[in-house]
Amino acid sequence: MANSYTLLADLxxxxxxxxxxxxLLRFWEARNVKKGGELMSVDMLLLDEKSTLIQGSIGSIRQLRFRNRLSEGSVYALSGFDVSRSNPNFRLSDEPLSIRFNDGTSFDKLPESVRPIPTELFRFRSYNRLLELANTGKQLPDILGELTAIRSTITDRIPGAQRVMLTLRLQSGESVCVSLFDYMALAFHTKFDSYGKEPRIVLATGLNPKIVGGRLFLNATSATHLYFDSETNAGK
Incomplete structure (x- = not known):
C-alpha cells in the first residue's frame, strides 16, 4: 500500500x-569550527506547494548515501523521516519543526511533478527588522540590494584571513555591509570572476545580523548562497 501524501504544515x-x-532549494555543509571544521551534517531548505519552508538535515554518518542525489531546484519524494522541534537560534525557516533523515528515509528525485511547487522563496526583512535581529542569534534572514562597493583583502593582498565586504543599497534607501570570510570570500571571487562583469544586484541568503561599532553588518554563514542580477526571479 502506497504511503499517503502529506503537506509540511501538517507534520x-x-x-x-x-x-x-x-x-530542494539549497543545501550546504554544517561544520564544527571548534573541531577543525569537522563535518556535522548536510543541511538543506525544502519547500512544498503551499510555500511552506522547512529545514532538513542529514547527519554526517548518513550523508554519503544521499549526497550524490542532491540537486538544488529539483523536486523530490521524501518519506520515512523524523520530525523534531527546530532549534530556536539561527533559524532559516519560520516553521517550528525540522526534518531529519534516518536509516529508513527515502529521498527520490522526480522527473516531473504535477504539484505547483514554487521555484524559490526568500526571507527578506526590512532594515528596521534587521536592526532588531542584530546580535540576538535568533534568525538568519536573506537580503537583496544594489551593489555599490566591494572591499576585498584578496585582491588587495592584505595578509591574514581572507575577507570581502559588499555594500548593498536596499530598496528603502539604507545601505548595509555584507561580510564574507575565508571560504565564502573565495567563493565570491570565483563566482565574480566567472560572471564576466560586475553585478548590479546581489541576493545573499542566511545572513547573521550584527551591530559592530554602531554599524549594521550582515555576516555570511555556512547557509549563505550568493546570486547575481537575474539568477533569481527576485533579482530580476
Whole structure:
C-alpha cells in the first residue's frame, strides 16, 4: 500500500511514514569550527506547494548515501523521516519543526511533478527588522540590494584571513555591509570572476545580523548562497 501524501504544515513531531513532494532549494555543509571544521551534517531548505519552508538535515554518518542525489531546484519524494522541534537560534525557516533523515528515509528525485511547487522563496526583512535581529542569534534572514562597493583583502593582498565586504543599497534607501570570510570570500571571487562583469544586484541568503561599532553588518554563514542580477526571479 502506497504511503499517503502529506503537506509540511501538517507534520507533527515523531516518525513520519507519509510522502511529501518537495523542492530542494539549497543545501550546504554544517561544520564544527571548534573541531577543525569537522563535518556535522548536510543541511538543506525544502519547500512544498503551499510555500511552506522547512529545514532538513542529514547527519554526517548518513550523508554519503544521499549526497550524490542532491540537486538544488529539483523536486523530490521524501518519506520515512523524523520530525523534531527546530532549534530556536539561527533559524532559516519560520516553521517550528525540522526534518531529519534516518536509516529508513527515502529521498527520490522526480522527473516531473504535477504539484505547483514554487521555484524559490526568500526571507527578506526590512532594515528596521534587521536592526532588531542584530546580535540576538535568533534568525538568519536573506537580503537583496544594489551593489555599490566591494572591499576585498584578496585582491588587495592584505595578509591574514581572507575577507570581502559588499555594500548593498536596499530598496528603502539604507545601505548595509555584507561580510564574507575565508571560504565564502573565495567563493565570491570565483563566482565574480566567472560572471564576466560586475553585478548590479546581489541576493545573499542566511545572513547573521550584527551591530559592530554602531554599524549594521550582515555576516555570511555556512547557509549563505550568493546570486547575481537575474539568477533569481527576485533579482530580476
Amino acid at each position: 507533527k513531531a515523531g516518525r513520519c511514514s507519509n510522502t511529501a513532494e518537495l523542492r
